[in-house]
Amino acid sequence: MTRSESSTYHSQGWERAKRLLEALIFSSSKPVSEEEIKRVSGLMGVAIEKAVDEINLELSDHPFEIVKTDEGWEMRLKKDYMKLFYRFIEPELNKAELKTLAVIAAKGETSVSEVLRIRGGSASNHIRKLIRMGFIKKERRGRRTVLSITEKFNKYFSLEKNPDKL
Template identity: 30%
Template sequence: MDQKIFSPSLSQHIEAILYLKAQPTTLQEIVTLTNHSTEEVQEALIQLMSDYAYRNSALEIIETEQGYSLQLQSEYLSLLSNLVPAELNTATLKTLAAIALQSPILQSDLINLRGSTAYQHVSELVESGFIRKRRQEEGRSYWLEVTDKFHKYFEFNQAQTEEE
């Protein structure tokens, strides 16, 4: 049996999906999002899980009945209360990160990426002032973008990203 070598880009793509989804993601969802075969995705997932197991990382990829998840190992969960802003849970922060990376992003694209729970995250983020929504000129979705409060709160330097 030939051992297939996967390009790092498939593993990295899967890793990014699991990070951004922040919830168990089924094999079929990953296949659809990566546009690769089920066999390729399964083999890349096994390789990725193995990589995490051997790299002495605080993160791990686990398989549950609901799907695959990238998560913090249990011994590091106590750090969450000290590092995550009290008003935002981890899933909401990941939604905020997805918005910040793509800002502006259509809400419909965000929901495709993060799942329907992102609707609640968007409401929380608008209410907290980290993002703003504006109606799409043509279409039914909203444009989502980070606000000045986001930049100040996270000490994010806009000029630095514009230079890169």
């Protein structure tokens, strides 16, 4: 292989790794870890940062960018666009569901009947949805059904490093 062919190959390999990185981050609904990036694209460490810088330069005229957060790498709207479009983004949970979740999280562990007493009968639907989404779990303990938060709850609300923040 000539020097020119080798340079072209490495350039194509770099571009392919960048595109894989971009596609992975774009398609993920949650931040992507460096381990996942390495597994998919082969990039790691400063190579990830260099690739992200190049991708963001290519995206400079676009409304989104790739950023690093405590949880990993993610693609999101730039701040100027977020201000314009935040009202169109549907939250995963409505206010009533969040209040029900807050009751369960604040108590750490509580019975279904206690949540229904505090939040009312409509909380039954909230509880089903929260279980389906993986934010809470339900356990039978004798005649009682107990609700508690899950690891997914901690990760989603960025509490996995310090659950005592709740």
